[in-house]
Amino acid sequence: MADSNGVPFDYGDGCVEPGEKAHFRYEVGETYLGDSVAVPVTVINGEQKGPRLFLTAAVHGDELNGVKVIQKVATQYDPAELRGTLVCVHVVNVPGYKAQTRYVPIYDLDLNRSFPGLANGNTASRMAKQIYDRFIEPCDLGIDFHTSTRNRTTMYHVRADLKDPTVDRLAEAFGANVVLYGEGATGSIRTTATNDGVPTITVEMGRAQQFQPHLIERAVRGVANVLSEFDLLPEREPTHPSWYVTGDSETAKRWLRADVGGLVEMQWGPYPLVHEGDPICTITDHFELEQRTVPAPFTGLLVGFRENPVALPGHPLCHIVEIDRETHDVITREIESGEFDGYRVHDQDFRRDT
């Protein structure tokens, strides 16, 4: 082993030296009772210097798949094998996580619209400021893990502002089959960090309030791919997906919404590949006197869909991304060979674990 040329990671209350791995809790606020609100953090600081990558999960407190991804990543790597630093914030929204709510409880504040935060702002904004200054802004790259909101699910995909070349490289390295282009929302971790010179992607995976093992394994491999692409793990060869879809303009992806209220029944499946004109779902009134069929506007993949079976006009039904002929053919072959089974979502046997 060459002599260490790593750089200490200073987080205010302490410092993780090169060659060290530290698990700790970092205080970001207080409860009514005066107890500390502290985020669990792992810093793995490589003996050799290199980029700093942050991982964050549960900024929406009930989105749990990423929490498990970070637990695995934090256990898996040692400082001796890393060039650079892995900064893992296991749970960003601690009050929401404790209450199993998306937002910061009581005030219903979206922590993921509160970055970079304010020292003298509201509760969410103060927590955001502590986390941002200590663990996000000092990094060079980032990955923020999410799931769908409750009563919906989402295909495993990445969201990224692909006009930034490093974000583009990061999104591709992570190796998800589907990457959706978007600048993201003001105040989100991804948008704030990216605009601040810390290229960041969001990973959307499955359902809230669950651990979904095959998605978690895939994301752990995605993190390994990013580590090798950016030379934090120089020994490892990255893997690449067999097909790749980028929703890179507004016309190529669309949320289909209900025009009428009623009872929704999904008609597609079991694979989320639909052809132009295929019925995606029907909406009926309670007397079944009227039935409205919602067709696929183009050939594409359903990357998100409604699980709650009743809808009002304007409610989202599904999120569809257009695919080209070549991608369509690769996916069709994978369906025939069984390789696409991990994406079988609208099917009772697979519902629990997709």
Ligand SMILES: [Zn+2]
């Ligand atoms: Zn989320």
